[in-house]
Amino acid sequence: MIYFDNAATTYPKPQSVILASNNALKNSANPGRSGYKSSLKASELIFDCRQKAADFFSLKDVENCILTPSCTVSLNTVIYGTLKKGDHCVISSLEHNSVLRPVKKLKDMGVISYDVAEVFYDDEDKTLESFRKCMNDKTKLVIATHASNVFGIKLPVKRIGALCKFYGVLFCLDCAQSAGVTPIDINEIGADFLCVPGHKGLYGPMGTGLLLINTEKIPSSLYQGGTGSSNLDFSEPDILPDKFESGTLNLSGFAGLSKGIDFVNSKTIPKIHSYEMSIIKRVYNSLKSMKNVELYTSEPDSKRFVPLMSFNIKDKDPARVSAVLDKEFGICVRSGFHCSPIAHKYMSTGEKGTVRLCPSVFTTSFETDKLINAVYLMSKSKK
Amino acid sequence: MNESKIINLSSITYATKGRNLLYKFGIHADIIKSPSVSGQPSCGYSLVVPYKGEAAAELLRKKGFKILSVSEGEDF
Numbered sequence: 005m006i007y008f009d010n011a012a013t014t015y016p017k018p019q020s021v022i023l024a025s026n027n028a029l030k031n032s033a034n035p036g037r038s039g040y041k042s043s044l045k046a047s048e049l050i051f052d053c054r055q056k057a058a059d060f061f062s063l064k065d066v067e068n069c070i071l072t073p074s075c076t077v078s079l080n081t082v083i084y085g086t087l088k089k090g091d092h093c094v095i096s097s098l099e100h101n102s103v104l105r106p107v108k109k110l111k112d113m114g115v116i117s118y119d120v121a122e123v124f125y126d127d128e129d130k131t132l133e134s135f136r137k138c139m140n141d142k143t144k145l146v147i148a149t150h151a152s153n154v155f156g157i158k159l160p161v162k163r164i165g166a167l168c169k170f171y172g173v174l175f176c177l178d179c180a181q182s183a184g185v186t187p188i189d190i191n192e193i194g195a196d197f198l199c200v201p202g203h204k205g206l207y208g209p210m211g212t213g214l215l216l217i218n219t220e221k222i223p224s225s226l227y228q229g230g231t232g233s234s235n236l237d238f239s240e241p242d243i244l245p246d247k248f249e250s251g252t253l254n255l256s257g258f259a260g261l262s263k264g265i266d267f268v269n270s271k272t273i274p275k276i277h278s279y280e281m282s283i284i285k286r287v288y289n290s291l292k293s294m295k296n297v298e299l300y301t302s303e304p305d306s307k308r309f310v311p312l313m314s315f316n317i318k319d320k321d322p323a324r325v326s327a328v329l330d331k332e333f334g335i336c337v338r339s340g341f342h343c344s345p346i347a348h349k350y351m352s353t354g355e356k357g358t359v360r361l362c363p364s365v366f367t368t369s370f371e372t373d374k375l376i377n378a379v380y381l382m383s384k385s386k387k
Numbered sequence: 388m389n390e391s392k393i394i395n396l397s398s399i400t401y402a403t404k405g406r407n408l409l410y411k412f413g414i415h416a417d418i419i420k421s422p423s424v425s426g427q428p429s430c431g432y433s434l435v436v437p438y439k440g441e442a443a444a445e446l447l448r449k450k451g452f453k454i455l456s457v458s459e460g461e462d463f
Contacts, residue, residue, distance in 0.1 A: 036398070036400075038420060039420025039432075044418055047403065048403065051399075054400070066404055067401065067404065232398070233398040233430065234430065235430040236430065243401075244400075246397075246398050246400070
């Protein structure tokens with residue numbers, strides 16, 4: 005199997021991740037509930053992951069690093085926990101449904117209003133200006149993806165962070181496609197919240213996510229329950245991370261994620277980024293020379309893109325392209341709209357969607373050649 | 388004074404963070420499930436500090452830890 009669907013989840017996972025997850029599943033009790041050795045050992049695994057994640061994103065207080073089931077849950081926690089009746093929020097034109105849908109639902113319920121700031125990947129000033137124009141005196145939260153999950157386009161997040169600070173607006177950054185492939189310092193960016201998946205660029209297991217809180221304006225929690233702390237109180241504890249971690253944590257998942265972060269640190273982000281960008285540039289330039297292949301951005305560069313891209317073959321349905329790549333060439337890619345309808349609207353690919361490609365550190369030169377050759381053969385074929 | 392103390396913290400996260408901090412200052416501490424204090428039920432987690440217990444508590448306070456109680460640690 006040749007795997008180019010790492011934007012959905014990285015595959016394969018490092019052996020250290022698999023071993024750590026298996027060991028935790030075999031050997032550990034419930035973390036943060038009891039005082040015997042096995043439970044305390046489980047708690048150590050959880051703390052270890054939390055500390056590594058906080059350090060990875062330069063978050064000062066380890067307790068402000070919340071372990072969640074997914075990036076989507078992290079985003080929903082920020083959106084539902086922050087926005088109240090009458091508030092306004094701004095999202096970018098490249099957002100995933102994990103932002104668009106909760107925001108739209110709150111709007112449909114008559115709770116909030118929101119505006120979409122258009123992103124111009126070749127003009128940061130215009131992007132900034134569109135965010136500024138969307139903000140008003142009711143704006144409480146700006147949510148932006150760090151990088152589009154369809155086109156790989158990075159947003160000028162430091163400048164958006166500075167804009168939010170200037171207007172006193174909370175800034176939430178969706179790092180679904182950037183964590184692990186581009187450096188992220190929560191303070192340098194000026195983000196109040198980072199939402200991160202554990203199973204993509206951090207190479208952890210599915211079912212793991214992070215919410216990093218870098219503000220004293222703590223959201224309300226989505227759900228309540230047992231935390232192993234303040235057990236006699238009828239109300240949830242206000243302390244972090246307990247406020248957001250009711251219920252038993254995914255120990256085997258976070259034990260694996262801890263090793264995933266180690267893996268990324270050992271490779272180093274500059275090397276990962278450089279390697280994956282070299283693959284995506286090679287694919288882009290090869291596909292660009294093919295007569296029937298459609299591309300949607302200029303050549304990806306390190307400043308403006310993360311290593312993922314979309315393409316189409318003229319007169320061919322992306323789902324058909326994906327199916328043939330799988331069936332005839334053993335190549336895994338994702339086709340369609342990638343849960344991001346507004347991104348397609350703004351990039352004019354809304355009629356049929358795209359085929360998306362995303363390498364990982366495990367992608368080889370040989371596999372890249374096979375992909376390029378397969379797309380070439382398909383672009384020449386009338387089938 | 389080299390007194391033993393039990394330092395009651397609000398959660399396992401703070402207990403682990405506190406233990407790691409004390410370790411950096413050369414103070415050994417173990418994490419335990421919090422015992423009842425003066426007949427009052429307790430929950431969450433505590434640090435048992437066999438030596439320099441008061442100094443450990445003071446250090447944690449200075450570093451911003453919310454300490455729920457400090458009790459004698461002789462029984463642990």
